[in-house]
Amino acid sequence: MMHETRSIPTGFxxxxxxxxxxxxxxxxxxxxxxxxVILGFVAEAAHTNSRGFVHxxxxxxxxxxxxxxxxxxxxxxxxSLVTVNLTLDFMGSAQIGQWLEFDTVFVKPGGxxxxxxxxxxxxxxxxxxxxxxxxMVKKAA
Numbered sequence: 001m002m003h004e005t006r007s008i009p010t011g012f013x014x015x016x017x018x019x020x021x022x023x024x025x026x027x028x029x030x031x032x033x034x035x036x037v038i039l040g041f042v043a044e045a046a047h048t049n050s051r052g053f054v055h056x057x058x059x060x061x062x063x064x065x066x067x068x069x070x071x072x073x074x075x076x077x078x079x080s081l082v083t084v085n086l087t088l089d090f091m092g093s094a095q096i097g098q099w100l101e102f103d104t105v106f107v108k109p110g111g112x113x114x115x116x117x118x119x120x121x122x123x124x125x126x127x128x129x130x131x132x133x134x135x136m137v138k139k140a141a
Contacts, residue, residue: 006042006097006099008029008040008042008099009031009040009099009101011031012029012030012031012038013029013030013031014027014028014029014030015027015028015029015030015039016030017030017069021061022061022062022065025041025046025047025058025062027041028040028041028062029041030069032073035070035073035107036066036070036073036103036104036105036107037066037069037070037073037104038066038101038102038103038104039062039065039066039069039101039102040100040101040102041062041099041100042097042098042099042100043094043095043096043097043098043099043100043122044096045096047096048096052095052096053093053094054093054094054095054098054100054122054127056088056090056128059088059090059094059100059120059127060086060088060130062100062102062120063086063088063102063118063120063128063130063132064083064086064130065102066102066103066104066118067107067116067117067118067130067132067134068083068116068132068134070104070107070116070118071104071109071114071116071134074107074114075109075114075136079136080136080137080138081114081134081135081136081137082134082135082137083132083133083134084113084132084134084135085131085132085133086130086131086132087130087131088128088129088130088131089128089129089130090127091126091127091128091129092122092125092126092127092128093122093127094122094127095122098122098123099122099123100120100121100122100127101120101121102118102120103118103119103121104116104117104118105117105118105119110136111136112135112136113133113134113135113136114133114134114135114136115131115132115133116131116132116133116134117129117130117131117132118130118132
C-alpha cells in the first residue's frame with residue numbers, strides 16, 4: 001500500500017515497463033530524459049529487510065534496471081542488453097516512507113560492451129552507488 005501523504009516528484013509517471021521480478025515492488029515510477037531513464041518509488045514495508053530498511057537486493061535490482069534502460073536509451077531503444085557485471089557500494093540506508101531515486105549519470109555505449117554508473121538517493125541523500133557493464137545481444141526474432 002502506497003503512502004497517501006507522499007507526493008510523487010514532478011515528471012515521474014507510473015513505470016512503463018513491468019516485469020515479473022518488479023511486480024511485487026509496484027508502484028514504480030520513471031522519468032525519461034534525453035539520455036536516461038530515472039526510476040523511483042516510495043519505500044514501503046514490503047521493500048524492507050528484517051531490520052526495517054530497504055533491502056540491498058531490491059536496490060541492486062532496480063539500479064541494474066535503471067542503468068540497463070538508460071544504456072538502451074543511449075544505444076537506441078531497439079538495443080537488447082544483458083548485465084555482465086554489477087557492483088554496488090552502499091553509502092547509507094533507506095527507510096519506509098522515503099522516496100528512492102535511481103539516476104544513471106554515466107553511460108559509455110559501445111558496440112559490444114557498455115559501461116554505466118548510477119547513484120541511488122533516499123529523499124535526496126546518498127544511499128548507494130552502482131556500476132555495471134552491459135553486453136549487447138541480438139534480439140530474438
